[in-house]
Amino acid sequence: MTKTEFSKVKIFSSLLRNVPLLLLLISVLNEFDFNYLEVTYFSFNFPYILIFYWSLKKTESLGYGFIFIAGLINDVVVGFPLGISSLAYLLICGFAAYLRNITLRPNLFKDWMFFLLTILVVNSFTYSLLTLFFLFKINYMSLLINLIFTFLLYFVFAHIFQFYQKKFFEGNNV
Amino acid sequence: MEVDSRDDFIIAIRSAFLKKETKQRFSLIVLIFFSLIFLVLGRQNFKPIDYVKISIREIIYRSTFIVSVPENYIKKTYLIIEDHFNLYNEYSKVKSELKKLKAQGTINDFIISENKRLKQVVDDYIVESDEIIAKILIDKKSPFLRSIVVNKGSTEGVKLGMAVLDNNYLIGKVVEVNFSTARVLLLSDLNSKIPITIEPGGIEAILSGTGQYSGIIQYTKEKYIIDKESVVYTSGSGGLFKSGIPIGIIENIDLDIEQKVNFFSDFSQLRFVKIVSYETEVN
Numbered sequence: 001m002t003k004t005e006f007s008k009v010k011i012f013s014s015l016l017r018n019v020p021l022l023l024l025l026i027s028v029l030n031e032f033d034f035n036y037l038e039v040t041y042f043s044f045n046f047p048y049i050l051i052f053y054w055s056l057k058k059t060e061s062l063g064y065g066f067i068f069i070a071g072l073i074n075d076v077v078v079g080f081p082l083g084i085s086s087l088a089y090l091l092i093c094g095f096a097a098y099l100r101n102i103t104l105r106p107n108l109f110k111d112w113m114f115f116l117l118t119i120l121v122v123n124s125f126t127y128s129l130l131t132l133f134f135l136f137k138i139n140y141m142s143l144l145i146n147l148i149f150t151f152l153l154y155f156v157f158a159h160i161f162q163f164y165q166k167k168f169f170e171g172n173n174v
Numbered sequence: 175m176e177v178d179s180r181d182d183f184i185i186a187i188r189s190a191f192l193k194k195e196t197k198q199r200f201s202l203i204v205l206i207f208f209s210l211i212f213l214v215l216g217r218q219n220f221k222p223i224d225y226v227k228i229s230i231r232e233i234i235y236r237s238t239f240i241v242s243v244p245e246n247y248i249k250k251t252y253l254i255i256e257d258h259f260n261l262y263n264e265y266s267k268v269k270s271e272l273k274k275l276k277a278q279g280t281i282n283d284f285i286i287s288e289n290k291r292l293k294q295v296v297d298d299y300i301v302e303s304d305e306i307i308a309k310i311l312i313d314k315k316s317p318f319l320r321s322i323v324v325n326k327g328s329t330e331g332v333k334l335g336m337a338v339l340d341n342n343y344l345i346g347k348v349v350e351v352n353f354s355t356a357r358v359l360l361l362s363d364l365n366s367k368i369p370i371t372i373e374p375g376g377i378e379a380i381l382s383g384t385g386q387y388s389g390i391i392q393y394t395k396e397k398y399i400i401d402k403e404s405v406v407y408t409s410g411s412g413g414l415f416k417s418g419i420p421i422g423i424i425e426n427i428d429l430d431i432e433q434k435v436n437f438f439s440d441f442s443q444l445r446f447v448k449i450v451s452y453e454t455e456v457n
Contacts, residue, residue, distance in 0.1 A: 029234070029241040068205045072212075076234040077312060079319045079350075079357060082227050083212030090206045097190035097202065102182070133217060136319075137364040139385045 055096035320363035391433035
């Protein structure tokens, strides 16, 4: 393998390793957001799923600093008080780290149930802050629907991410 | 046994929040602490934090605009194709409407000048400031916050509370001003409350957003009978907007359910908006 070919492979593999981070940044920066789809009674919080999964399975793939910045970006784009999404994202990281510490034999179903507990606690905490301290009016029906679909779709995305992880993180030993 | 499990819990929590993971520069607790500082100081309107916020917003609004270019291009292409398919029907509709409007126009000219004269008599005549035409940078459709970000800010003379119009229809007001960008809270937002008049009948009420693409009538003194397709205008109460800016039409007239208002302007199709403020004319 020549030197240029080797550096090309290196760039490509580093890009593949950073796909979760790129996905996170694009999902908070882009106007298009699964969280705010124009479909009635369907929306889900993609960053929650992404952060929980990758913080649980591969902590170094996202990085707490980047998650903090992604939260700030999300607040600015959506118009929330600065710091609220960062807090939510970091709490999710905390829950994921706790689950990782206490788990001996990982099991997707247990992760899924723990994810439900995580989003319930994190959403309750952040939306309480929003309504009590920042006097935001919240559409609770939208919030509930968002929460249910975020929970349900974790299972689907976990399989996709697991496939990706096996293919590009472990398989190629990137 | 119980003490052991409690110890394990504490160790796991401590390890999760305090320990720095491999390749991590910060521990979780430090960053959570930073988030809380941002929140508390932001709530207290601490000046340095305000400047930091404005600078972050400036950078992020521009970045979002760039990141959203491909998506907006696809959306625009779809709309162009859709417009082409609907061209003939639209043409026929517009032709018949134009005929009606031409007839109405001559009557309107007389009414406008008469109204102007009468308002000067009661010292209520309000003039518009110079219009600021702004382009929409971000239009993120959140169920919790219906707002748009425009590319004009304090350097172009945009101030808090200025009215934002799409053609001649009111669509919202400025709620956040940065150096070269501003955020507009749309009338459809849950937090938006605008004093209005419903015509015919001159019924005073408050228009509140629903978080969707419509508004609802609130706080009428009693249940008035409102004609279907009555028009909703700004009432001018509070002095923020002048009276008579058209907003939308009443959709349902059932007294037992909330009166829904369909806005004249389609908030999902906004590209450019007009930012204006109103002041009383000095004679």
